Amino acid sequence: MSTSSVVRVAVIGAAGRMGAQTCxxxxxxxDLELVARLDAGDDVGAGVRDSGAHVAVxxxxxxxxxxxxxxxxxxxxxxxxxxxxxxxxxxxxxxxHLERVNAERGDEGLGVLIAPNFGLSAVLAMTFAAKAxxxxxxxxxxxxxxPNKVDAPSGTARHTAAAIxxxxxxxxxxxxxxxxxxxxxxxxxxxxxxxxxAVRLRGLVAHEEILFGxxxxxxxxxxxxxDRASFMPGVLLAVREVGSRPGLTVGLENVLDLS
Ligand SMILES: NC(=O)c1ccc[n+]([C@@H]2O[C@H](COP(=O)([O-])OP(=O)(O)OC[C@H]3O[C@@H](n4cnc5c(N)ncnc54)[C@H](O)[C@@H]3O)[C@@H](O)[C@H]2O)c1
Numbered sequence: 001m002s003t004s005s006v007v008r009v010a011v012i013g014a015a016g017r018m019g020a021q022t023c024x025x026x027x028x029x030x031d032l033e034l035v036a037r038l039d040a041g042d043d044v045g046a047g048v049r050d051s052g053a054h055v056a057v058x059x060x061x062x063x064x065x066x067x068x069x070x071x072x073x074x075x076x077x078x079x080x081x082x083x084x085x086x087x088x089x090x091x092x093x094x095x096x097h098l099e100r101v102n103a104e105r106g107d108e109g110l111g112v113l114i115a116p117n118f119g120l121s122a123v124l125a126m127t128f129a130a131k132a133x134x135x136x137x138x139x140x141x142x143x144x145x146x147p148n149k150v151d152a153p154s155g156t157a158r159h160t161a162a163a164i165x166x167x168x169x170x171x172x173x174x175x176x177x178x179x180x181x182x183x184x185x186x187x188x189x190x191x192x193x194x195x196x197x198a199v200r201l202r203g204l205v206a207h208e209e210i211l212f213g214x215x216x217x218x219x220x221x222x223x224x225x226x227d228r229a230s231f232m233p234g235v236l237l238a239v240r241e242v243g244s245r246p247g248l249t250v251g252l253e254n255v256l257d258l259s
Contacts, residue, residue: 118234
């Protein structure tokens, strides 16, 4: 995939909410061309191959997303994945598949980019929080969502808390100070020792606050997502970048220049 030429893009799950947004965003981008809209019932491999897509974007359902990625690789295209449900096992099988196809190819090889969150504000908040974590005695995460969300705390809040916990451990920090003896149920979920609180309220969309405290000072990092349109800059960035990143990349933070 040459960076100077137009990138041909197939969208899998094109009839869904994220897929439809992605189709519209690709059609609006001058350096991208939408060559296939695929959805349930379509042969993903044939659709990607026959359209000559360089990159396929998957916004489907957890039960089929891994199968789709393998079909995309067999069709000779890069994959950008936003669908949830990936774990160590499914990621490992994709790594093996990439190693196999890339060993057979003469060029720089195929890439798969899986991003649990394409929202730039969410990814930046998580990254900034991980950088700040080592400098504060206390850290807690609050995530706030619409009441139709079925899981709590959110995956993004779990990732944020885990990143904070890892940074604290690297810096040799112990647990945040907390004298609680009774009423632990009011102190939120424990993610690697970092407390995470989930608020469900009509009128909210998707929001996260990361609170850091020292004696006499506090830092709050907050991000607010109001619309699915906010995911599109991240999706398009991934589509443009995946061709130059052979192998598996997990997380949009690895594509953003945050050095
Ligand atoms: N990474 C992110 O930033 C991000 C953001 C929003 C949503 N998501 C995730 O993206 C996924 C899609 O979300 P949505 O709101 O668009 O869902 P949706 O239900 O609106 O759309 C899913 C689409 O996938 C299609 N589909 C089902 N099986 C298929 C198959 N075998 N082949 C091709 N298409 C198939 C469905 O027909 C539907 O059109 C979910 O897992 C969601 O959690 C990720």
